[in-house]
Amino acid sequence: MNRAGGDTTGAPRWGGAALLRPGVLAFTGSIGTTDVHAHHAVQIITATTSFTVCDEHGNRHRSTKVVVPADAPHRIEVGAQEGTVVFLEPESVPGRSAHLRAIRSGWTVAPVLTLTRRRALGAVVDDLIEHLAPLGTADEAIHHPAVDDALRLLPSLVAQGPISGADLAARVGLSASRLTHLFTEQVGIPLRRYVLWSRLRIAILRVQAGDDLTGAAHGAGFADSAHLTRTTRDMFGLPPSVLSRHVSWDLATS
Numbered sequence: 001m002n003r004a005g006g007d008t009t010g011a012p013r014w015g016g017a018a019l020l021r022p023g024v025l026a027f028t029g030s031i032g033t034t035d036v037h038a039h040h041a042v043q044i045i046t047a048t049t050s051f052t053v054c055d056e057h058g059n060r061h062r063s064t065k066v067v068v069p070a071d072a073p074h075r076i077e078v079g080a081q082e083g084t085v086v087f088l089e090p091e092s093v094p095g096r097s098a099h100l101r102a103i104r105s106g107w108t109v110a111p112v113l114t115l116t117r118r119r120a121l122g123a124v125v126d127d128l129i130e131h132l133a134p135l136g137t138a139d140e141a142i143h144h145p146a147v148d149d150a151l152r153l154l155p156s157l158v159a160q161g162p163i164s165g166a167d168l169a170a171r172v173g174l175s176a177s178r179l180t181h182l183f184t185e186q187v188g189i190p191l192r193r194y195v196l197w198s199r200l201r202i203a204i205l206r207v208q209a210g211d212d213l214t215g216a217a218h219g220a221g222f223a224d225s226a227h228l229t230r231t232t233r234d235m236f237g238l239p240p241s242v243l244s245r246h247v248s249w250d251l252a253t254s
Helices: 093-105 121-132 145-160 165-172 176-187 191-208 213-219 225-236 240-245
Strands: 015-021 024-031 042-055 060-068 074-078 080-088 247-250
Touching (some): 015 121, 015 191, 024 042, 024 121, 042 093, 060 074, 060 093, 080 093, 080 121, 093 121, 145 165, 145 191, 176 191, 191 213, 225 240, 240 247
Parallel strands (some): 015 247
Antiparallel strands (some): 015 024, 042 080
């Protein structure tokens, strides 16, 4: 099982502030170590001092900027006292752009990500996404009315429990295949992944309100705390205990 590291004496531990939006998780603060893991999100790391990420072949990528492609096994071997980490869905325009840069040019040829204590994390994320998805390449089209209806219905449906794509499609008057295609195209991430991000947001809200992981998992529509743990590991390579106990969350909805 992949575990978050950071318990080496004197080494930085995960702790700071984070922002969660559909398809985007951003973190700023001290960056700890991790065991080997892989996650579907593209990971962009920038720090004020050099850190080291090892890939599955044992290559060490040491820099102040590293991009880890989607689904690539890796571990953070040496962390940093001050840095920013942004996770992006690879199906989104900015996520796909960052993924392809890392594949084509190497992990240490990173997108521009300005790090300064004076900048709000949301502003850093906005600038990064604008840099990766220049004007004219993303979200130009107005949403199909059925996609807008789906986005309006999803918060309450997510809170109620399991969601059937076919049921949601019927509610908005489209076939399931048509809705899933339009949703991915216009929202930027697949419907199933959007639901997972929504459930994670609810779980974090519940933990911040005092629930334990089991209560938060059930309240967010996960089968149990193990399901919540697997989801956060798959998406970010970190257990929910680290993301919840040591991080102050800004849970943006858009």
